[in-house]
Amino acid sequence: MALSYRMLNIAGAPAGLLGLEELFQELFDQDIRLEDASLDSRLLEGVRKHNYVPKSAITHYQQALRAAYGDYYRQKQGGKAVVARAYGTWRGYPREHIPWFPTISEALCTQCGACKDVCARPVFDWDENGKIWVAEPFLCLVGCCFCKSVCEPKALFFPGQELLKNYPEKM
Ligand code: SF4
Ligand code: SF4
Structure with a gap:
């Protein structure tokens, strides 16, 4: 099955990332919470499986990923289905x-x-x-x-x- 594709705002510039929805789902299923000390490194490691992250931008990626996972986590906890967008x-x-x-x-x-x-x-x-x-x-x-x-x-x-x-x- 094709990986999801989604744009994130990384320090003011759009970056297209593959597999983000799948990564968030996996972390959520493992009950990785926002206060979890391993969250930043797990997000980065997961994103790097399918995307190139320049070393100089790691901190910006981690900030954007943490914010996006926070939104995802709150929506899932609130019982909302989070559906990856299909662009046709x-x-x-x-x-x-x-x-x-x-x-x-x-x-x-x-x-x-x-x-x-x-x-x-x-x-x-x-x-x-x-x-x-x-x-x-x-x-x-x-x-x-x-x-x-x-x-x-x-x-x-x-x-x-x-x-x-x-x-x-x-x-
Ligand atoms: S890109 Fe152009 S139209 Fe859009 S906000 Fe900037 S100046 Fe305005
Ligand atoms: S659909 Fe047209 S108006 Fe909208 S962003 Fe694309 S080019 Fe601009």
């Missing part, structure tokens, strides 16, 4: 395989929120520090650039349309 396909390819989504230039972005307001999908969100980020890149409609046109400081970037030629319709 585009021209027959899993949507997560198509690198089409906006990237925000932190240097240019004024945090006006116009991109979030115009997008009909929950692609953008505010992070805990009140900064806009691309929370769900794979909900972005492949080929669309609408938000780019409303970004006055030109802080949004997309791949060129020619990228899409690499994905011919699958029979």
